[in-house]
Amino acid sequence: MSVAKTLIAKFFEENSFVKSSIESFNNFMEKELGKILEENREVIPTIIPPNVDSFKIRLDKIWVTRPEITEADGSKRNIYPAEARLRKISYAAPVFIEVSAHVNEVQRESFTTQIGSLPIMLKSNACHLGKLSRQELIEKGEDPDEPGGYFIINGTERVLVSIEDLGANHFLMNRDQGGVSEYVGKLFSEQGSYKIPHTIERLKDGVYYLSFTRVKRVPLVLVIKALGILKDEEIMMAVTKEKQYDEVLINLFEYVDVKNSEEAMDRIAKVMGITQAREIRLERMVELIDKFLLPHIGLGKEDRMTKAQNLCKMWRKFILAESKQTPLDDRDHYANKRIKMAGDLLADLFRTNLKVLIGDMLYNFQRIVKRGKFPSIKVIIRDKLLTSRIYSAMATGNWVGGRKGVSQRIQRLNFLNTLSHLQRVVSPLSSSQENFEARELHATHLGRLCPSETPEGTNIGLRKNFSMLQTVSKDVDEEDVLRSLKGAGLKVAR
Numbered sequence: 001m002s003v004a005k006t007l008i009a010k011f012f013e014e015n016s017f018v019k020s021s022i023e024s025f026n027n028f029m030e031k032e033l034g035k036i037l038e039e040n041r042e043v044i045p046t047i048i049p050p051n052v053d054s055f056k057i058r059l060d061k062i063w064v065t066r067p068e069i070t071e072a073d074g075s076k077r078n079i080y081p082a083e084a085r086l087r088k089i090s091y092a093a094p095v096f097i098e099v100s101a102h103v104n105e106v107q108r109e110s111f112t113t114q115i116g117s118l119p120i121m122l123k124s125n126a127c128h129l130g131k132l133s134r135q136e137l138i139e140k141g142e143d144p145d146e147p148g149g150y151f152i153i154n155g156t157e158r159v160l161v162s163i164e165d166l167g168a169n170h171f172l173m174n175r176d177q178g179g180v181s182e183y184v185g186k187l188f189s190e191q192g193s194y195k196i197p198h199t200i201e202r203l204k205d206g207v208y209y210l211s212f213t214r215v216k217r218v219p220l221v222l223v224i225k226a227l228g229i230l231k232d233e234e235i236m237m238a239v240t241k242e243k244q245y246d247e248v249l250i251n252l253f254e255y256v257d258v259k260n261s262e263e264a265m266d267r268i269a270k271v272m273g274i275t276q277a278r279e280i281r282l283e284r285m286v287e288l289i290d291k292f293l294l295p296h297i298g299l300g301k302e303d304r305m306t307k308a309q310n311l312c313k314m315w316r317k318f319i320l321a322e323s324k325q326t327p328l329d330d331r332d333h334y335a336n337k338r339i340k341m342a343g344d345l346l347a348d349l350f351r352t353n354l355k356v357l358i359g360d361m362l363y364n365f366q367r368i369v370k371r372g373k374f375p376s377i378k379v380i381i382r383d384k385l386l387t388s389r390i391y392s393a394m395a396t397g398n399w400v401g402g403r404k405g406v407s408q409r410i411q412r413l414n415f416l417n418t419l420s421h422l423q424r425v426v427s428p429l430s431s432s433q434e435n436f437e438a439r440e441l442h443a444t445h446l447g448r449l450c451p452s453e454t455p456e457g458t459n460i461g462l463r464k465n466f467s468m469l470q471t472v473s474k475d476v477d478e479e480d481v482l483r484s485l486k487g488a489g490l491k492v493a494r
Contacts, residue, residue, distance in 0.1 A: 039351070159421060167338045449467060
């Protein structure tokens with residue numbers, strides 16, 4: 001028993017209950033902010049002055065400093081959480097961005113400006129309390145045993161509740177009892193601001209159909225041909241090398257007359273009901289296929305062949321699952337789930353609101369250009385816009401994507417209640433529907449989620465809590481995995 005006590009004591013010396021949340025926030029500050037800026041690097045107005053050939057605004061760099069307060073006389077100084085609580089203000093740090101304007105591909109002006117304030121998680125790397133000793137924490141008015149992992153908005157302590165969701169970019173096969181197709185394959189393709197559900201079904205005519213974004217039930221063979229695998233033999237080989245599947249042959253015979261990518265795209269456009277001229281139809285289809293079909297694989301023309309091969313792999317999995325050669329996927333298995341923690345939730349919020357800020361910049365620029373003036377980009381950036389929108393979401397809990405209750409006021413009935421609230425995990429499923437399987441305790445919860453702590457009533461099994469010794473593993477970049485595998489001797493077949 002003494003060995004177990006020693007081990008647990010040692011574990012909590014090095015780790016806290018909210019270590020994973022703090023790491024998630026640190027990752028958002030150090031890596032995700034830069035990635036979000038990279039997605040929106042160049043801003044190109046549609047209306048530019050008549051004497052200019054090209055004009056673009058570049059967002060070059062973004063960084064966040066330490067929490068500070070601007071007093072009524074304009075002076076700035078550092079602020080600590082205890083003061084923020086007492087004065088009913090937010091514990092936030094200024095966000096700076098380096099912006100440059102390029103006229104005719106030549107940089108005209110460049111400057112640094114504050115675009116808003118970002119709430120800072122207590123005990124994170126950006127927080128003043130991060131590296132303080134117990135005695136220093138007491139001097140700053142803090143409880144040294146307080147774990148951190150929450151925010152202070154207008155003097156109120158608020159926590160971002162982790163959300164469990166199905167893992168993105170992973171094709172799952174399930175049975176659909178009441179649907180038009182007995183089996184359904186689903187995949188959520190996620191890349192930056194793109195989050196697009198894809199569905200593969202087989203209808204009574206024996207044809208396999210793909211649905212994604214605004215594209216509803218287009219034949220899978222046509223999509224594969226539009227992406228560049230044109231020969232029927234090549235499609236069959238991409239689906240399976242061992243034997244020919246009759247299910248694939250039926251689909252190939254159905255569209256044997258389609259001989260090139262353009263023809264396939266045109267047929268898809270007609271299936272979708274696009275009635276414009278052929279050139280416009282093809283233009284729209286190119287955008288749909290490059291931007292909205294499997295965006296996690298890539299957004300360029302060069303990624304089409306990889307997308308086609310991935311669709312063929314999904315097709316093979318579908319055929320094997322419906323012929324009962326492979327088991328169906330268990331959606332409640334925790335290997336198929338991902339936890340969205342504070343850093344991921346803030347990344348979603350910041351990404352959406354940065355787009356709003358860019359839209360506002362473009363509107364202000366174009367409005368001044370219409371009056372016949374050429375504005376400096378200093379006058380078109382409103383720094384209050386981003387701050388007010390982020391504070392509003394954090395204060396109300398109404399998040400992007402229509403989610404509610406993401407940000408909650410911390411329960412302070414007692415210390416254990418506070419720890420429990422900081423470790424809460426909620427499912428996005430509706431509490432008014434049955435969802436029996438999702439509410440049940442799954443064997444893969446062992447050691448990850450508490451088997452007994454869940455509310456009674458409509459939320460039972462949908463509102464859970466992390467176990468005390470859990471740590472959430474970080475998202476690993478695919479490039480890093482490939483690099484380490486190649487270093488270990490993996491050879492890529494061409």
